[in-house]
Amino acid sequence: MIEELKKAGLTENEAKVYLSLIDIGPSLAGTISRKTGLHRRTVYDTTEMLIEKGLLSYILENRRRLFKAVNPYKIIENLQEKQNLLSPIVSSLQVKFNETKVKEETNFYRGKEGLKSVFEDQLNYKEVLILGASIKAYEVLQFYFKWYDKKRKEKKIKARIIAQDKKIKSIPLSDIRYLPQKYTSPVSVNIYGNNVSIILWEKDKPLAIVIKNDSISKGYRNYFELMWKIAKA
Secondary structure, eight states: OHHHHTTTOOOOHHHHHHHHHHHHHHOOOOHHHHHOOOOHHHHHHHHHHHTTTTTTTEEEEEEEEEEEEEEHHHHHHHHHHHHHHHHHHHHHHHHHHHHHHSSSSEEEEEEEHHHHHHHEEEEEEOOEEEEEEEEEEHTTTTTTTHHHHHHHTTTTTTEEEEEEEETTOOOOOOOEEEEOOOGGGGGGEEEEEEEEEEEOSSSSOOOEEEEEEEHHHHHHHHHHHHHHHBBOO
């Protein structure tokens, strides 16, 4: 749970102290120190930060501070406040980004989070063509495609998929055809708008190359249509 709290904006020490107080209830710094293994001075510094974030309160008992964890929903409230604060800034940056964005470009994305960025960009287009859809995608991005397909369905984005494995089926708003299994490969190609993303589905080191170019996109679309005629339903 410490890792999840770190993703929510807490430091490792803050997460340890907060969780310890959830477990043992209102406590003195010495008790927290023994529970977490943190030095008492570190505990005091950490509790000050948690108080600033609104996640801790304290009462004075015999002139000593008795620290108490605040309701965990405060974590969500803090995140929502940050989102409300950043939303107009991001909107302003987006306008500038769109103004200066290079019309033709090639970008490399590494790792699972990089691949998620590629797929989330596809949600801005009316149709996605997938050539060589691999079952390995579900191994690399476990649980992600359930969210992705839900969003795609909400936006009514259709997909035509030429898959490598008949285990790939029952995908919302999708028409699926299959290639013979002897052509199985860890590489797939997604075509959307004037973008072509070439994806290497390696579990430890997934990689995507996204090319934004009208001519390349048209060339891959023509190749997809040829393969669509060859592939079997």
